[in-house]
Amino acid sequence: MIVTINTNERQMDNAAKNQALVDALAKNLPDDASEALVSQIFASELFNFLGFEVNERVPSFSTGLGNESVDHALRHNTGNEIFSQTKTNPDILVELKTRNLNLATDSTDYKKTVVQIKRYLLSENCKTVKWGIITNANHIQLFRKHGKVIHPATVCLAINSENIIKIATLIKEKISKPKKALTVAVYNNKGGVGKTTTTVNTAATLSLPPYQKKILVVDFDPNQRDLTNSLAIKPSTPTFYNCLIDKNINVRDVIYPYKISDKKSKKEFGFDVIPVHGELSNWDDIAQQITFDRLSKVLEQLKNNYDYILIDSPPNWRIFSVSAIYAANVVLIPAKHNNLFSLENAAITIKEYIPKVQQARRKNQDFGPVALPIFFNGEKMTEPQKKVAKSYISKLINDARQNSHNKFDLLPYFYPRYTKANKNTEIFELPAYAAIANYTFDYVPAVYQNKVAREYYKSLVNEYFL
Secondary structure, three states, X not given: OHHHHHHHHHHHHHHHHHHHHHHHHHXXXXXXXXXXXXXXXXXXXXXXXXXXXXXXXXXXXXXXXXXXXXEEEEOOOEOOEOHHHHOOOOOEEEEEOOOOOOOOOOOXXXXXXXXXXXXXXXXXXXXXXXXXXXXXXXXXXXXXXXXXXXXXXXXXXXXXXXXXXXXHHHHHHHHHOOOOOEEEEEOOOOOOOOHHXXXXXXXXHHHOOOOOOOEEEEEOOOOOOHHHHHOOOXXXXXXXXXXXXXXXXXHHHHOEEXXXXXXXXXXXXXXXXXXXXXXXXXXXXXXXXXXXXXXXXXXXXXXXXXXXXEEEOOOXXXXXXXXXXXHOOEEEOEEOOOOHHHHHHHHHHHHHHHHHHHXXXXXXXXXXXXXXXXXXXXXXXXXXXXXXXXXXXXXXXXXXXXXXXXXXXXXXXXXXXOOOOOOOOOOOEXXXXXXXXXXXXXXXXXXXXXXXXXXXXXXXXXXXXX
16 A cells, blocks of 8 residues: 555656646746756756756856866765765766757757867766756757767757657666667778777777776678687687577677686686677678668667677678667777878768768667777878878868768867867877787787787777777
8 A cells, every 4th residue: 555655656746747847848938048047947847857856966066177167967866975065976967058049950059069068078077977968948968978988879859848758758768777888880991991900909908907897899790700710719609690690599698708817917808709600601691681770789788788899890881881880889990091091981981971870870869879080000100191191181171071962070080189279180099010910810919918019009098988
């Protein structure tokens, strides 16, 4: 009987919260509401709906960036610790705007607000934050932070009194049931840029101290099978081929634990691998039998078991590469400064291929994968060579901006530190080092046995992920 009463009370409370949120948009909030009114009338009811009590909110939360504050920070209380009193370790940041500010996707104000929330999410006082929300009570968007990586968890959604409960429920579910893993596709449409070497050594680096992350690597290049072969993984039953074809096969049965022992520390290090096996003709056959979302569905079951899932993707734009990008949160793009085709193909990936996948994912109100800035992968580079590469990059950027059919701003993907005030054209470089490639013949990632290689990849991990 007591349970029934409690359940009824909870249902009544939820119904009241729902109605209050609907009324905030339908009756109470003026069309030209100031930021203060958006906060007082709409945001307060949104926070109630999301399950945050008044003492689990801090308005004007100091980010640690000079005098900059984000409009609200949220965190559930733990034990006797009251967030509104301690004002530490927030989980969610919320940036509000006036209702008549244009937050529609691709508007100037939208782009400025996205830059703003990303800056706050990476600020000194917000290291524990996992989510960011921007809204003006006409649009709302949720962002996820995983280490240093910030990516949209939803599209920028137009909201009104008729759809706000559905959209707020979507946001609440994502926040309350987050997926642990960040899924990274390592991809360039051009071959020979070091995708497999990057995948294996990034995974190995993340598995080592001081990070000690749990990593899954997926070999999804059946034509080459370089990743599987480089780790000397032998065929087993069932195979990943079987798993993709037969939905009754548990993907956990095809995972191979790759381990090595460190003689000095007497500790084991490693990561898990989904290897690729089978005759090429079989994989040609599977391409006719699976849809491009099949890999994503298979990996979905594993996302709470790992910190990172890295997918080694083939250098083309067919079913396997499309599937890898579709399954990813972010795309890491190696390029060669002395191979202009790798730069051109990186640009095509960013402005054409990834947007196509984003469009396919939007049926679920999901933004889809985003590209991380390119990096130069493992080649010696003289200043004249760098000048030639940057000249070609400038051409790619200008051509994309002037394309009347598909205008696109490539600048942040090539020069992420560039601003109007500071015209920084620095591109991250993974230096050339013969041992990185040579260790492939020992069937061991270079970073496990070579200090120089390890430091190089630590720099890459710190640049992009942590």
